[in-house]
Amino acid sequence: MNAPRAARTRAILLAALLSAIAFELAVLAWGESPGSILAQLFAGTWGTRFGAGQVLFKATSIALAGAAAQIALRAGLFQIGAEGAIAVSALAVGAIGARLPASVSPIVAWPLLALVAASVGALWTLPIGVLRARFGAHEVISGIMTNKIAGALVGYLLARGLAERASVHTAPLPPGATLVRLGPFPGSAANVAIFVAIAVVVAWAWIARRTVFGREVSAIGASDTVSLATGIAVGRRQIEILALSGAVAGLCALNDVMGYKGYAEEGLSSGVGFTGLAAALLAGRSSVGLLATALFFATLSQGGLSINARIPMEIVDVVVALVILFVAVAPRIDEKLGEEDRA
Amino acid sequence: MTDTAAVLLDGIEKRYGQTRAVDGAGLALFPGRVHAVVGENGAGKSTLLKIAGGVIAPDRGRVLVLDRELRPATPREAIRRGVAMVHQHFMLVPTLTGLENLALGEEPTRLGMLHLSPLAADVERLARSLRLEVPLDVPVARLSIGERQRLELLRALRHAPKVLILDEPTAVLAPAEARAVLGLARDLATRGVAVALVTHHLDEVAEFADEVTVLRRGKVVAHHPPGDPAIGDVGRLACEAVGEEPPVVARHARRGVAREPHVRHERVRLRVDDLHVDPGEAGAGSPLRGVSIELAQGEVVGVAGVEGNGQHALELALSGVLPSRRGTIALDGADVTRVTIADRRRRGLAWIPSDRHAHGIADELPARDVLLLGAFDEAARRGVVDDAELDRSFAGAVKALDLRPDAPELAAGSFSGGNQQKLVIARELRASREGRAALVLAAHPTRGVDVRAAATIRRSLVDAARDGAAVLVISSDLDELRDICDRIVVLRGGAVVATLPPDTPVSVIGEAMLG
Incomplete structure (x- = not known):
C-alpha cells in the first residue's frame, strides 16, 4: 500500500533536483553566481525576522487560495474563479469594514467581516457551479469570464x-477591524x-476524508x-x-485587507488565485503538502524581491513554472527508470 | 505446426499492493493452436495475457516472443512483433467512426492531409474475407456491442498477427455472435496463428480449444496439452478452476436454481406504458418504439433479444439516464418518467448496469466506498462516515460473493473484471435484502463472472424477488433467462414481439428474436 506514497516522494525529490x-x-x-544568489535569497527571506514574516504573510493567502483549489479539485473541478472571488471579497470587506463605527470591538468586527468575506466569495462563485451543474458550461471558461467581470x-x-x-482605495478600517500582527x-x-x-x-482534509x-x-x-447512476x-x-x-478564497481578504493594508484597493491580491491553484496541484490531496507548497511559493516570491537588484525577479517566476512542469512529469520519469531497473 | 512457441511466458510474477495477481505462472502459445486460459475471477488470467501483450510489465519473469525477449515491454513493441490483443473492455473512441478508429496510430496521409479511402478499401476487403462486417462510416457510439467487438477484431487482425490474444471475447455477445467469433479464432489457428482465449464458458473450451491452462490464485494448477480428454470435460475443468469438488459445477448443472413458484402478490411494482426512447448519441444502440411491460411484486421477468434491438435504451430509460420521448414509467403506482436517477433510487430502484465503467464502479475509489456509493449516510452518524461500518459491509460481500482480494481499501480499478461486477451486485442487492427494493433492473448481471459467482448472482436475483421486489433481467444468455424468469419478453426492433413462458425451448425464443 505504501508503494504509491514512496513513488510520490521519489517524484517530488526528482522534481526538486531538476x-x-x-x-x-x-x-x-x-552571469551571476548561483551560490551567492541563493545565499541572498535565503538572507532576504528566512535570514531575518522581517523576511520570514513576509514569507508567512504571503503563504497565508496562497494557502487559502490553494485550499479553495484543492476543495474543487476533489470533485474534479478547476476553480479558476478564485481570483475573482478574492478581488470582490476584498472590496466588500474594505467597503463594509470602513463603515463600521470607529469604536467597533474586534469581537464583533472580526467574525462579521470574516462572514462577509466568505459569503461574498461563495456568492461570487455560485453562478459558476450553477452554470456547470444545470447547463454543462465548463467551469474553467465561466471562471475566466467571472474573473474579468470581477476585475x-x-x-x-x-x-x-x-x-x-482623491484616492484609489477604500477608507481605512477602524482599528478594531484590523487583525493583530504576529509579534515575533x-x-x-x-x-x-x-x-x-x-x-x-x-479542516478540509478532515471533511474530505471523513464526512x-x-x-x-x-x-x-x-x-x-x-x-x-448511484x-x-x-x-x-x-x-x-x-x-x-x-x-x-474570499477569506484571503482577512489576510490582505484586515491583516495588511487596512483598506481595499484594486489589484491588492492579484495573482494569488492562480498561485494557489499551482500550490494545490503540487500538493495533491495532502494538507501538509499544501502548507509546504504555500511556504515554498511564498519563499520564492519574497526571495525574488530580495535578489531583484542583481537578477530580474521574473527568473523566479520562470523557476516556479518549471517546478510545476517538473512535478507533472517527474512521476512518469520515475516510472520509466523503474521499468529499466526491472528489465 | 512447429516446436517453437510463438509466445513463451516463464516464471511470471505481478503484484498489486499486497495482492499477487500472478504468482509464478507460465504459458506457451504455439502456432496453429487455440489455447484456452480458464479460471475464476481474479485468478490472474487477464493480467497474464496482458503481460504477453506488453500492456503490463511483469515484476519478475521472462516474456519471449518468437524466442526473443519482449523489450521494451510495451503494446507497441508487442504489436510490431506480431502479437495482437483484443481487450475485455473496448478500446475504441466513441466519437470517431469505425474507420477512424482503425486508422489511429497509422493515419495514412496524402499531401499532408488525412487520406482514409485506401485504408477503407483495405479494411473492407479484410472484413469480407473474415466475415466481420461492420459499418465503418458511423461513430462507434452508435454501434451495437457486437459490432464494436467485430471492429476490435478487425483492428487486431489488420496486420496479420502471428499471435492473437482474446480476453473474454464472447462475454458480451449473443450466442450466435459468440459462435462466429470462436469459429473465426479456430480458422485463424488452422492458418497457423497462435490464439489465446480467456473465457468463463467451459463449453466453449470443449468445443473450440486445442489446449487448456487452468489458473487459480495466480498459479497454473493444470495444463492439458492437445489430445488430453480433460479438455472436453467441463466438470473436471470447473473443479480444477475452483479447487474443490463442488456440488454445482457444470454450466448446465445450475438449472433449477430456484424455479419453485414464487409467492405472487398482485401488487404491480413496475408499469411501463407505450415507452418511446431515442438513443441519441448516448451509445444506447437502437430506439424503443412503444414498449409496455408490467411487473408484479415477486416476479422475475427476462428481456431477450439480439443485441441492438432496444435493450440498452430500455435499460437507460428505466434507470433514468435517458429521457423518454413518449409514454410513462411508474414505480409502485407513482409516475417517475420525468424523475432523476436519485429520486427513482429513493423510490426503490436498484440497478445493475451493463456498462460497468460508465455507471457501475469508479476505478480510483477504494472498493469499500464503491460498495456503498450513493448510500454513505447509511454508514454515517451526523454526517461522519464510519469506516468500520464500510469494512463490515465489505466483509459481508467477501463472504456472500467470494469477492477477491479481501482488501477494502484497494482501488476498485485494481480488482479483476469479475470481482468489480461482484462489487456492483453486492451494492445493488443490499436494499432488496432489506426488503426496500421495488424494482431490480439487472442488465447482463453475470457477464464476465465465473461459474460459481454467476450461480450466486442468479440466486440473489431470485431472492430479491422473493423478498418482494420486481426483477427485470436483460441478458443475452437465454439459458440464464430460462432458469430464473417467470416469463421472457422478446424485444425486436424496439418493441415487444413475444411474451413466452420460461420453459420455451431456446430455438423458439431464438425464432422470436430473429423474426
Whole structure:
C-alpha cells in the first residue's frame, strides 16, 4: 500500500533536483553566481525576522487560495474563479469594514467581516457551479469570464464612490477591524490570519476524508457518471463545492485587507488565485503538502524581491513554472527508470 | 505446426499492493493452436495475457516472443512483433467512426492531409474475407456491442498477427455472435496463428480449444496439452478452476436454481406504458418504439433479444439516464418518467448496469466506498462516515460473493473484471435484502463472472424477488433467462414481439428474436 506514497516522494525529490538545476542554469546565464544568489535569497527571506514574516504573510493567502483549489479539485473541478472571488471579497470587506463605527470591538468586527468575506466569495462563485451543474458550461471558461467581470466591477465600484475621495482605495478600517500582527516578526505583514488558513486547510482534509459530503465529492471526482447512476446528487454537490471553494478564497481578504493594508484597493491580491491553484496541484490531496507548497511559493516570491537588484525577479517566476512542469512529469520519469531497473 | 512457441511466458510474477495477481505462472502459445486460459475471477488470467501483450510489465519473469525477449515491454513493441490483443473492455473512441478508429496510430496521409479511402478499401476487403462486417462510416457510439467487438477484431487482425490474444471475447455477445467469433479464432489457428482465449464458458473450451491452462490464485494448477480428454470435460475443468469438488459445477448443472413458484402478490411494482426512447448519441444502440411491460411484486421477468434491438435504451430509460420521448414509467403506482436517477433510487430502484465503467464502479475509489456509493449516510452518524461500518459491509460481500482480494481499501480499478461486477451486485442487492427494493433492473448481471459467482448472482436475483421486489433481467444468455424468469419478453426492433413462458425451448425464443 505504501508503494504509491514512496513513488510520490521519489517524484517530488526528482522534481526538486531538476528545479534546482534549472535555477542554477538560469542564474548562470545571467552571469551571476548561483551560490551567492541563493545565499541572498535565503538572507532576504528566512535570514531575518522581517523576511520570514513576509514569507508567512504571503503563504497565508496562497494557502487559502490553494485550499479553495484543492476543495474543487476533489470533485474534479478547476476553480479558476478564485481570483475573482478574492478581488470582490476584498472590496466588500474594505467597503463594509470602513463603515463600521470607529469604536467597533474586534469581537464583533472580526467574525462579521470574516462572514462577509466568505459569503461574498461563495456568492461570487455560485453562478459558476450553477452554470456547470444545470447547463454543462465548463467551469474553467465561466471562471475566466467571472474573473474579468470581477476585475471590471471592482474598478467601477471604486471609481463610483467606494474609494476615498482623491484616492484609489477604500477608507481605512477602524482599528478594531484590523487583525493583530504576529509579534515575533516585527515590521512584517504576518498576522493572525495564518491560523485561519491552517485551520481551513486541516479542516478540509478532515471533511474530505471523513464526512458523507466529502466522500460523495470524492466519488464525483472519480467518476461523475457513476456517481449520478448511484443516486448521488451530483449537480447539487458541484454547486456546493464551487461555492465552498469561493468562500475559502474570499477569506484571503482577512489576510490582505484586515491583516495588511487596512483598506481595499484594486489589484491588492492579484495573482494569488492562480498561485494557489499551482500550490494545490503540487500538493495533491495532502494538507501538509499544501502548507509546504504555500511556504515554498511564498519563499520564492519574497526571495525574488530580495535578489531583484542583481537578477530580474521574473527568473523566479520562470523557476516556479518549471517546478510545476517538473512535478507533472517527474512521476512518469520515475516510472520509466523503474521499468529499466526491472528489465 | 512447429516446436517453437510463438509466445513463451516463464516464471511470471505481478503484484498489486499486497495482492499477487500472478504468482509464478507460465504459458506457451504455439502456432496453429487455440489455447484456452480458464479460471475464476481474479485468478490472474487477464493480467497474464496482458503481460504477453506488453500492456503490463511483469515484476519478475521472462516474456519471449518468437524466442526473443519482449523489450521494451510495451503494446507497441508487442504489436510490431506480431502479437495482437483484443481487450475485455473496448478500446475504441466513441466519437470517431469505425474507420477512424482503425486508422489511429497509422493515419495514412496524402499531401499532408488525412487520406482514409485506401485504408477503407483495405479494411473492407479484410472484413469480407473474415466475415466481420461492420459499418465503418458511423461513430462507434452508435454501434451495437457486437459490432464494436467485430471492429476490435478487425483492428487486431489488420496486420496479420502471428499471435492473437482474446480476453473474454464472447462475454458480451449473443450466442450466435459468440459462435462466429470462436469459429473465426479456430480458422485463424488452422492458418497457423497462435490464439489465446480467456473465457468463463467451459463449453466453449470443449468445443473450440486445442489446449487448456487452468489458473487459480495466480498459479497454473493444470495444463492439458492437445489430445488430453480433460479438455472436453467441463466438470473436471470447473473443479480444477475452483479447487474443490463442488456440488454445482457444470454450466448446465445450475438449472433449477430456484424455479419453485414464487409467492405472487398482485401488487404491480413496475408499469411501463407505450415507452418511446431515442438513443441519441448516448451509445444506447437502437430506439424503443412503444414498449409496455408490467411487473408484479415477486416476479422475475427476462428481456431477450439480439443485441441492438432496444435493450440498452430500455435499460437507460428505466434507470433514468435517458429521457423518454413518449409514454410513462411508474414505480409502485407513482409516475417517475420525468424523475432523476436519485429520486427513482429513493423510490426503490436498484440497478445493475451493463456498462460497468460508465455507471457501475469508479476505478480510483477504494472498493469499500464503491460498495456503498450513493448510500454513505447509511454508514454515517451526523454526517461522519464510519469506516468500520464500510469494512463490515465489505466483509459481508467477501463472504456472500467470494469477492477477491479481501482488501477494502484497494482501488476498485485494481480488482479483476469479475470481482468489480461482484462489487456492483453486492451494492445493488443490499436494499432488496432489506426488503426496500421495488424494482431490480439487472442488465447482463453475470457477464464476465465465473461459474460459481454467476450461480450466486442468479440466486440473489431470485431472492430479491422473493423478498418482494420486481426483477427485470436483460441478458443475452437465454439459458440464464430460462432458469430464473417467470416469463421472457422478446424485444425486436424496439418493441415487444413475444411474451413466452420460461420453459420455451431456446430455438423458439431464438425464432422470436430473429423474426
